[in-house]
Amino acid sequence: MSAPHRDLPPLVDYVVVPFLNLAVAFLVAGLVVLAIGENPLQAVAIMLHGALGYPEGIGFTLYYTTGFVFTGLSVAVAFHAGLFNTGAEGQATLGGLGVALLCLTFDGAPWWLVLPFALAASALFGAAWAFVPAWLQARRGSHIVITTIMFNYLAATLMVWLLVEVLGQPGSMSPETKTFEEATRLPFLRDFLTPLGIDLGQSPVNPMVFVALAAAVFVWLLIWRTRFGFELRTVGQNPTAAVYAGIDPGGIVIAAMLISGGLSGLMAVNEVMGVQHRLLLEFVAGAGFVGIAVALMGRSHPFGVVLSAALFGILYQGGAELAFEKPAISRDMIVVIQALVILFAGALEHMFRPALGRLLARTETAGGRT
Amino acid sequence: MQGSVRPQSVPSSIPSAADRPAAIEFVGIDKRFGANHANRNIHLTIRAGSIHGLVGENGAGKSTLMSILYGFYQADRGEIRVNGRKVAIRSSAQAIAAGIGMVHQQFMLVDTMSVLENVLLGAEGSATLGPAEKRARAVLARLASDYELEVDPDATVADLSVGEQQRVEILKTLYRGAEILILDEPTAVLTPAEVEHLFRILRRLQGEGKTVVVITHKLKEIMAVTDEVSVMRKGEIVATWPTADTSVESLAEAMVGRRVLLEVEKGPSVPGAVELAVDHLTLTDKRGVVQVDDVSLEVRAGEIVGIAGVAGNGQSELLEAIAGIRHAASGAIRLGETEITRLDPSEIRDLGLAHIPEDRHRMGLVLPFTAEENLMLGYQDDPRWAKGLLLDMAALRATAEAEFADFDVRPPEPAQRTALFSGGNQQKIILAREIGREPKVLIVGQPTRGVDIGAIEAIHRRLIEMRDAGRAILLVSAELDEIRSLSDRILCMCQGRITGECRPETSEAEIGLMMAGLSGTAAKGATA
Numbered sequence A: 001m002s003a004p005h006r007d008l009p010p011l012v013d014y015v016v017v018p019f020l021n022l023a024v025a026f027l028v029a030g031l032v033v034l035a036i037g038e039n040p041l042q043a044v045a046i047m048l049h050g051a052l053g054y055p056e057g058i059g060f061t062l063y064y065t066t067g068f069v070f071t072g073l074s075v076a077v078a079f080h081a082g083l084f085n086t087g088a089e090g091q092a093t094l095g096g097l098g099v100a101l102l103c104l105t106f107d108g109a110p111w112w113l114v115l116p117f118a119l120a121a122s123a124l125f126g127a128a129w130a131f132v133p134a135w136l137q138a139r140r141g142s143h144i145v146i147t148t149i150m151f152n153y154l155a156a157t158l159m160v161w162l163l164v165e166v167l168g169q170p171g172s173m174s175p176e177t178k179t180f181e182e183a184t185r186l187p188f189l190r191d192f193l194t195p196l197g198i199d200l201g202q203s204p205v206n207p208m209v210f211v212a213l214a215a216a217v218f219v220w221l222l223i224w225r226t227r228f229g230f231e232l233r234t235v236g237q238n239p240t241a242a243v244y245a246g247i248d249p250g251g252i253v254i255a256a257m258l259i260s261g262g263l264s265g266l267m268a269v270n271e272v273m274g275v276q277h278r279l280l281l282e283f284v285a286g287a288g289f290v291g292i293a294v295a296l297m298g299r300s301h302p303f304g305v306v307l308s309a310a311l312f313g314i315l316y317q318g319g320a321e322l323a324f325e326k327p328a329i330s331r332d333m334i335v336v337i338q339a340l341v342i343l344f345a346g347a348l349e350h351m352f353r354p355a356l357g358r359l360l361a362r363t364e365t366a367g368g369r370t
Numbered sequence B: 001m002q003g004s005v006r007p008q009s010v011p012s013s014i015p016s017a018a019d020r021p022a023a024i025e026f027v028g029i030d031k032r033f034g035a036n037h038a039n040r041n042i043h044l045t046i047r048a049g050s051i052h053g054l055v056g057e058n059g060a061g062k063s064t065l066m067s068i069l070y071g072f073y074q075a076d077r078g079e080i081r082v083n084g085r086k087v088a089i090r091s092s093a094q095a096i097a098a099g100i101g102m103v104h105q106q107f108m109l110v111d112t113m114s115v116l117e118n119v120l121l122g123a124e125g126s127a128t129l130g131p132a133e134k135r136a137r138a139v140l141a142r143l144a145s146d147y148e149l150e151v152d153p154d155a156t157v158a159d160l161s162v163g164e165q166q167r168v169e170i171l172k173t174l175y176r177g178a179e180i181l182i183l184d185e186p187t188a189v190l191t192p193a194e195v196e197h198l199f200r201i202l203r204r205l206q207g208e209g210k211t212v213v214v215i216t217h218k219l220k221e222i223m224a225v226t227d228e229v230s231v232m233r234k235g236e237i238v239a240t241w242p243t244a245d246t247s248v249e250s251l252a253e254a255m256v257g258r259r260v261l262l263e264v265e266k267g268p269s270v271p272g273a274v275e276l277a278v279d280h281l282t283l284t285d286k287r288g289v290v291q292v293d294d295v296s297l298e299v300r301a302g303e304i305v306g307i308a309g310v311a312g313n314g315q316s317e318l319l320e321a322i323a324g325i326r327h328a329a330s331g332a333i334r335l336g337e338t339e340i341t342r343l344d345p346s347e348i349r350d351l352g353l354a355h356i357p358e359d360r361h362r363m364g365l366v367l368p369f370t371a372e373e374n375l376m377l378g379y380q381d382d383p384r385w386a387k388g389l390l391l392d393m394a395a396l397r398a399t400a401e402a403e404f405a406d407f408d409v410r411p412p413e414p415a416q417r418t419a420l421f422s423g424g425n426q427q428k429i430i431l432a433r434e435i436g437r438e439p440k441v442l443i444v445g446q447p448t449r450g451v452d453i454g455a456i457e458a459i460h461r462r463l464i465e466m467r468d469a470g471r472a473i474l475l476v477s478a479e480l481d482e483i484r485s486l487s488d489r490i491l492c493m494c495q496g497r498i499t500g501e502c503r504p505e506t507s508e509a510e511i512g513l514m515m516a517g518l519s520g521t522a523a524k525g526a527t528a
Helices: A010-035 A040-052 A055-080 A088-105 A111-140 A144-166 A189-196 A208-225 A227-237 A239-244 A249-276 A287-297 A302-325 A331-347 A353-366 B062-069 B092-097 B115-120 B129-147 B162-175 B192-207 B219-225 B248-256 B315-323 B345-350 B360-364 B371-376 B393-406 B423-435 B453-468 B480-486 B508-515 B520-527
Strands: B022-033 B036-047 B051-056 B077-082 B085-087 B100-103 B180-184 B211-215 B228-233 B236-242 B274-284 B290-300 B304-308 B330-335 B353-356 B441-445 B472-477 B489-494 B497-502
Touching: A010 A040, A010 A302, A010 A331, A010 A353, A040 A055, A040 A302, A055 A088, A055 A208, A055 A227, A055 A249, A055 A287, A055 A302, A088 A111, A088 A144, A088 A249, A088 A287, A111 A144, A111 A249, A208 A227, A208 A249, A208 A302, A227 A239, A227 A249, A239 A249, A239 B360, A249 A287, A287 A302, A287 A331, A302 A331, B022 B062, B022 B211, B036 B062, B036 B077, B036 B211, B036 B228, B036 B236, B051 B062, B051 B192, B051 B219, B051 B248, B062 B180, B062 B211, B092 B100, B100 B162, B115 B129, B115 B162, B129 B162, B129 B192, B162 B180, B162 B192, B192 B211, B192 B219, B192 B508, B211 B219, B219 B248, B228 B248, B248 B453, B274 B315, B274 B441, B274 B472, B290 B304, B290 B315, B290 B472, B290 B497, B304 B453, B304 B480, B304 B508, B315 B345, B315 B353, B315 B441, B315 B472, B345 B353, B353 B423, B360 B423, B371 B393, B371 B423, B393 B423, B423 B453, B441 B453, B453 B472, B453 B480, B472 B480, B480 B508, B489 B508, B497 B508
Parallel strands: B051 B211, B051 B228, B100 B180, B180 B211, B304 B472, B304 B489, B353 B441, B441 B472
Antiparallel strands: B022 B036, B022 B077, B077 B085, B228 B236, B274 B290, B274 B330, B489 B497
16 A cells, blocks of 8 residues: 655755744744734744844854754764654753863863864763763663653762862852852954954854864764765664664664764863863853753754754844843743744644645646656 | 476456456545655556455555554545445554455454354454354354355364465355455465465355455466456556466566566586585474474585475474574585584584575564675675774775675665665665675575565575575575575475475476475376
8 A cells, every 4th residue: 555655956955944843833922922022023023133134143043043053963863874863952961071071171272272182072071971871771661751860860960069169169058169260261253353453342152163163074984985875874763774784773872872962061161271271160051951842843854954953043132132132021931932933943843844745746746747 | 497388277367357346446545754755646446356466566555555544543544435435444443344354464363263253353243242153153164165165163262274274264254244355465475375275265255256365476376376367566456457468577667667488598507516415313492392404405516406385384393404593403514525514504504504594584684784794794704894902994894895786785885774775775785795705505494585686586596596606505584496496406394304306397287285294205196
């Protein structure tokens, strides 16, 4: 019995469907804004202007985007191996620990010398945090969604203990490490661009934005152009065929989670070395969970992840501006709007597909094709 | 498939079939799934009290048409009449109410329940089970004597043979008052003796005035049991004939739309050295249940050894053990001089063993991948594309284009998603991958399952070519005809044991007895 299913053309699949989902999300969000007595069109205008309308806003948008690209890629790599990594938050937290330990050890050394090691340390710590859930999934069958979520809590608790008891400064009331020396901090892009006449204001965007783009290219090559990526996708799509092909699914699961954890860990360099210049509690601020939405909306393709990370960057920065301009639209309202985007673009991703497929089939037959 | 061999006890077709009133009429049924036009303007009359065969290649629209009749799908256009009355069937409940019963290819039984409970399921009729069970027990006893449908009502379904489970499915439809029975590929999992029993049941049902529709791709069975036969091709009914006026050849031609060579042409084999040896191999599953029991066999260069057996008697496990996917509890497997018992699939592949798995969707292919990616499955380390850090996609594309042309994969588009190819072409992709590398030993499971007739011809020819080129081939198939026409030697397997060895000329009845577990000599005695 042939299933009543057909492929949509790539243009529809990758462009029309996401935009349709986004449009519906904004429509519903607009109704919510209308319900609290504000003008939705005006709200959209404020958001867009806040995120993209002036250099400083763009700088902030890019800064948010950077973190989301890393966590989005992290979740995407795991998806390709058939794994749902809900632990990007905890892996990024541990990545921050790696960066901070390195920066504190070599405090005062020039940033360009520390950076490569900081990248390595963050990836290593993130990967290590992903290893235990990965091993449990691969060798003992414990579900990765459960274990990675549990590891998020463990990471948070570990961080409190470390910052209060071990790494915190004597005499300080706040649970955080000392601030890194000026020389060891990543420079801001504004330091380079302001002399050239581009005013990024106080925006925290830093060179990690380029590392994020490089990571996207790396992930693309890894997934679609290497033997390992082929084996990883085989395990994700059909584990039985993987065994037939002589691939050890458990080994791939562990390797995929190590890479996923490493990518999450890299997110911490942007925050800890680039912006906060110290290790503090909850610096990840939910970027790990946003990464799930980013990967879903980007359909786990690195290019799509970059685009949807940019969208969430716009939502975060524009949302902050909107909350500032329109006190009636509180910070929580912004969260509602973001949640609607996640709902329609992620969870309800396939809602419009069958209808679109039927529509296309009808126009095709009307056009005389079979 | 062997031409016009007609099994024993063919009934003379019902003489007045053409005069009988219609039980079911399809009038202009039309159904599309997206761009796939599954049923095109179907006009078909199934006469009351007849056994009607419906044949066609995969994707010809047989299952869609029957699913419309049974209420799974709604037709876009056209109407269905049952006993002359127009009916609107929107669910299987309505189909049952209209007196239509369906026996699916995959049985819809609850394994852990008894036969009686399965028959009652959904037709309990009262809040407490007591009276219903009493009633059902009486009805089952009557049906058993009327139709040779003997099954112990208190047996647990999981303990029944496949043939008995099928009888339970038929009982379920009759208990619900079915006057019209549809059987989808009813003989796919039966031994020849069970097939004979099923046919006797169908004739009894017909004798009681019931109407039976049999969907199958086994043309010999159509010839053996039906009164009328309809052929579907590409969504259309291309012919409806009284069975007596047609032949296997003309049915095959109507199905495919051109002349088909059903006989496999092959010369005598010239066996060489032993290439594959299985020595006292025993396999158990996770719970310790023996699946393959002390099996020994040898396959020589230049011969095809066929394993005949009803599906689920250890053949799949045997193939998987040889390929390294499962590991033996005891015994040894040798490839040439090398022991491979403990090696993993990629090591065994490197030693020159190719494996065409039984289930291409579950194991042989990754359906969402492109065709060329599947050409690399299991051979992702091949230096042709895995030279450096990155895969050489251009080399893969070039190989795929050459192989797809050689194996006539249609459409010859390496970048198309594998799921979009037809079953036959998917199988050709696997063949291109596994045979293209000229392995020493080839193990093949169900090479033509779900493959259309045109492609079957090509696949059989390839296997014979491999044999003639001096390769050793071990073939497992549920199609006895396929085993008999391709193999040089036949081993019969039942409940994990080899029950006998015979020549391809051995009669079907004798092979059937060995498949059912009788030893070779006993089978000979029984049929003599």
